[in-house]
Amino acid sequence: MLEVTHGQLSDGHIRAGPDGKIGLRITGLTGETPLTPLFGRELLNDSAASDPATRDTLTFLTYREKAARRLVALRHLLRRDTLMAVRLLMPVLSATAVEAGLSSVLARLSVQGEVAHEEDIGERAVLDHLQSDGSRSAAPYSTTR
16 A cells, blocks of 8 residues: 655645655555564674664564564565574574574474575565465475475
8 A cells, every 4th residue: 555645646646745856655564473583682793793773673574483584575485594694693693583484494394394595575475376386385495405
């Protein structure tokens, strides 16, 4: 959904306000289950740098369920990248964040113990399951190498 908060929408065009500025509010909706963010002491220990922008970025990318490297827009999630990120950040991560990162990798092992090479999630996973087995499952859909 797109809402003009400053300026006006007229004849399918957004026009700036008298001050020459346009303000927008964009709302995206999804059928995804909300994630639980890790932040503050739950994410970083006292050794971490205090730069607010860096902390905010890491907080934006880190969730209990999908820790250490997760942007919804990325379709191919490599567990190796999660493991590398956790290892590189380990000196400043809390024990909770390290556990969440490792757990997110272990949760994606196949029954044969193979690590998912590529993984579709959310609505893309539903489409994959519909095509492969006819189900409407939102469970991650993985291929292995």
